[in-house]
Structure formats: C-alpha cells, structure tokens
Amino acid sequence: MIAASAKIHPLSVIEDGAVIGENVVVGPFCHVGPKVVLGEGVELLTHVVVTGRTDIGRGTRIFANAVIGGDPQSVHHDGAETTLSVGEMCVIREGVTMNTGTTEGGGRTVVGSNNLFLANSHVAHDCQLGNHIILSNNVMLAGHVTVEDRVILGGGSAVHQFTRIGRQAFIGGLSAVSYDVIPYGMLNGNPGILGGLNVVGMSRAGMEKATIHAVRRAFKQIFDGEGSIRANAAAIRADYADSVPVMHILDFIAAESDRALSSPNRGKG
Incomplete structure (x- = not known):
C-alpha cells in the first residue's frame, strides 16, 4: 500500500506488500522489500535497500548505500522470520547496516528514536538501542548489545557481543568495549579502560x-x-x-x- 502523498522515483523498486506512509520520499535506485513499513515522512535518498520485516519510524532519513533490515550475520540464524524496528527522526548516513534479530536472541533488533548513525556504522542482530544515541563513523556493535539513552560512541569503536552500555556514557574513538560500561562512564583504549565519568555530557x-x-x-x-x-x-x-x-x-x-x-x-x- 502506497499513500497518495508519497513520492516514489520511477527508478526505484517498491515490492508488493510494502506499506509506504504519507509524505514518504523514495529517491532513485532504492529497493523496498515486501514486508517493510515506512512511516510518515521517511526519506530514502538514493541507492538505499530496506528489506526484511522492518519498520522505519516517522521522519527518519536514510542516505546512500545503507542496507537496513538484512538477515542477521550469525552462524546460528535458522532462516526464521525476525524483525528490525527503527524509531522516529533518526538519521542513518552512508553505508550503515542494521540487521534483524535471531530466534535465539528474541527475534527483534530495536533502535529507538532521534539517533544519529554516521557513515559505515553497524548495528548487529538482537541489539537494543535507546534514544538520542550517536554512533560515529565505522562504529561496530556486535550481536545482543544494549545501548541506553544518550550514549556517544567515537569513531571506529567496537563493542563485544552481549555488552551493555549505560545511559549517557561516552566511548572514545577506536576503543574496544569488551565489558559493560556504567551509566555516565567514560571509556577509552584497547582494551577499554573506564577512565572516569562523562562530566561534560x-x-x-x-x-x-x-x-x-x-x-x-x-x-x-x-x-x-x-x-x-x-x-x-x-x-x-x-x-x-x-x-x-x-x-x-x-x-x-x-x-x-x-x-x-x-x-x-x-x-x-
């Protein structure tokens, strides 16, 4: 179902079954799968793939070469249908990837609202992200990671699977996050060391x-x-x-x- 107010470029493919909300804009060379829901005012700029059983919330903008809703990159994935939910007013920059969940991980990857994902950052299967989060360029979240509200992850940082990062923590660029980071904590280095509190934040x-x-x-x-x-x-x-x-x-x-x-x-x- 495509809303009458949606603007779909003729060089894009919207598969039958997709739900395209009011005032959605889909630029050229995009591909939207049959089980995708794009909320009101979502914008896919160009060369964007949204696939799987994926919901994108109101006002979210997705830039070139992002792939949103791909199958989980897990050897344990059994092919079952799982989901990805992205909240409202997110900005998803070039080359970002986000995967659906796995059956063993609960089947759902959840991304909150008002988040900023810079180029080539990755959200793996079964991650649970809050609101007002920033993933800088090339940040990598492994599977089952939890990131609470207002966390900032510096460029090139990597987070081990099943790790939790508490609200308003700050992760320095190129850091390796192998263990849980307390709320308001500041972590730097490889291996990551908790250096104090995010007082500025x-x-x-x-x-x-x-x-x-x-x-x-x-x-x-x-x-x-x-x-x-x-x-x-x-x-x-x-x-x-x-x-x-x-x-x-x-x-x-x-x-x-x-x-x-x-x-x-x-x-x-």
Missing part, C-alpha cells in the same frame, strides 16, 4: 553541579573501595537513595549480565 544535559559531585563521590566509593565493585555498590545504596543518577549506576551494576564490568582497575570484579 552530564553538564550539557543540564545536570546540577551538586548532582554531578554526588555521582563523582559514588564513583570513587564504588571503584576505589576495598571490596569488590558490586559489594561496594551495594554498600552505598542507602546513602544515595535520593540521587537518581547514582541509582542508575547502582541498578546497572546490580543487574544480571553476560559480561563483567569495565573498571579503572583491570581484574577487579
């Missing part, structure tokens, strides 16, 4: 100085204390019950995960 987000100082105190107690990271985090929970950002960190540490936690000190659990 916290300030830009409007966080008050007193709140930032509280997060800094908690960070030192968690990572410089005599006990393990998790034991230290549990020990200070009552002291920070009124600090929402600190509780984000403590809840993140307490949650179950397939990966260890990134730390300033290698080998400390």
Whole structure:
C-alpha cells in the first residue's frame, strides 16, 4: 500500500506488500522489500535497500548505500522470520547496516528514536538501542548489545557481543568495549579502560553541579573501595537513595549480565 502523498522515483523498486506512509520520499535506485513499513515522512535518498520485516519510524532519513533490515550475520540464524524496528527522526548516513534479530536472541533488533548513525556504522542482530544515541563513523556493535539513552560512541569503536552500555556514557574513538560500561562512564583504549565519568555530557544535559559531585563521590566509593565493585555498590545504596543518577549506576551494576564490568582497575570484579 502506497499513500497518495508519497513520492516514489520511477527508478526505484517498491515490492508488493510494502506499506509506504504519507509524505514518504523514495529517491532513485532504492529497493523496498515486501514486508517493510515506512512511516510518515521517511526519506530514502538514493541507492538505499530496506528489506526484511522492518519498520522505519516517522521522519527518519536514510542516505546512500545503507542496507537496513538484512538477515542477521550469525552462524546460528535458522532462516526464521525476525524483525528490525527503527524509531522516529533518526538519521542513518552512508553505508550503515542494521540487521534483524535471531530466534535465539528474541527475534527483534530495536533502535529507538532521534539517533544519529554516521557513515559505515553497524548495528548487529538482537541489539537494543535507546534514544538520542550517536554512533560515529565505522562504529561496530556486535550481536545482543544494549545501548541506553544518550550514549556517544567515537569513531571506529567496537563493542563485544552481549555488552551493555549505560545511559549517557561516552566511548572514545577506536576503543574496544569488551565489558559493560556504567551509566555516565567514560571509556577509552584497547582494551577499554573506564577512565572516569562523562562530566561534560552530564553538564550539557543540564545536570546540577551538586548532582554531578554526588555521582563523582559514588564513583570513587564504588571503584576505589576495598571490596569488590558490586559489594561496594551495594554498600552505598542507602546513602544515595535520593540521587537518581547514582541509582542508575547502582541498578546497572546490580543487574544480571553476560559480561563483567569495565573498571579503572583491570581484574577487579
């Protein structure tokens, strides 16, 4: 079904069954598969492939040579029909790839809204991404990665499968993210080391100085204390019950995960 207000270039292919919303623009040499849904105002500039069972949210723009909704790049993929959902107002630049999920991973890759994906970045099968995220050029997310709201990943950084990156964390360019990164953390290097807190990002987000100082105190107690990271985090929970950002960190540490936690000190659990 193609809305009457949609503008489809005659050199593009829209397969039967695709749903094309109001005011969608499809430029030349694009290919839209039969199980794709393009929401209102979506724009495919040129040479874009959207395939698989893929939904693209309102106002998202996709640039040349992006392939969105391709089969998961997993040896465990059994050919079952899985999905990719991309939210509203995302910008997906040249050469970006995003894959659908796998049956064993829940069958869904989910990308939130207002995200920016720079050229040649990759979102693998079963990833779960929040909102207002930036993937810089050539960022690689392996399968089953979780990225929370307002994370920035620097160019060429790579994230190991099943890793979690907490809200408003900052990943430096060319970093190797092998372990979970706490909310508001700043990680750099290969292997990636948690170097401190994303204070600049916290300030830009409007966080008050007193709140930032509280997060800094908690960070030192968690990572410089005599006990393990998790034991230290549990020990200070009552002291920070009124600090929402600190509780984000403590809840993140307490949650179950397939990966260890990134730390300033290698080998400390």
